Amino acid sequence: MSAPKPQALDWFSPLRRRDFASLKRSLARTSSSTLARDWPALAPMDKLAIFKLLDEAPLLDLFANLPFEEQYFLLGGFEMGSIAPLLSRLPAKERALFRDSPRSLYGRLIKLMKKKSPATTAP
Numbered sequence: 684m685s686a687p688k689p690q691a692l693d694w695f696s697p698l699r700r701r702d703f704a705s706l707k708r709s710l711a712r713t714s715s716s717t718l719a720r721d722w723p724a725l726a727p728m729d730k731l732a733i734f735k736l737l738d739e740a741p742l743l744d745l746f747a748n749l750p751f752e753e754q755y756f757l758l759g760g761f762e763m764g765s766i767a768p769l770l771s772r773l774p775a776k777e778r779a780l781f782r783d784s785p786r787s788l789y790g791r792l793i794k795l796m797k798k799k800s801p802a803t804t805a806p
Contacts, residue, residue: 695721698729703773703780707736715744722749731760732769735781739788746792751799758796761789 694713697705710718710733722730734757737745746754760766763783770778 694718695725695729695733698732703732703736703777706733707780710736710741711738715741715748718745719748722753727756728766728769730757731766732781734760735763735766735784737782739784742782742784742788743791743795747795751796754792754796754799758789758792761792 694709694717695706697703697709718733725733730753734742734745746757749757761784763770763781766781770781
């Protein structure tokens with residue numbers, strides 16, 4: 684008998700527990716397509732936290748798989764201060780898990796976003 688299929692969002696059960704070290708490990712084992720599929724069910728602060736826990740390559744993959752509106756939201760939360768309410772409650776060891784992305788990454792994200800930018804129509 685085969686094991687039951689995991690339910691959607693099983694990959695982020697550590698997020699519900701606010702176990703960010705486990706979440707970071709879980710994210711490393713989760714495909715960007717799975718993350719993108721489950722993305723709409725996440726709260727805005729959780730989306731930003733996940734974005735800041737990802738290493739650069741998976742972050743770029745996830746970003747490329749998201750719709751334009753979600754990409755825009757993440758760019759708005761690019762700075763580490765966007766998750767300050769979350770970080771303020773964590774010990775230093777856990778805060779260190781979150782990634783402060785370099786400005787050069789911002790430019791790469793903008794280029795990915797432009798590929799999905801909604802077409803503008805002339806009035």
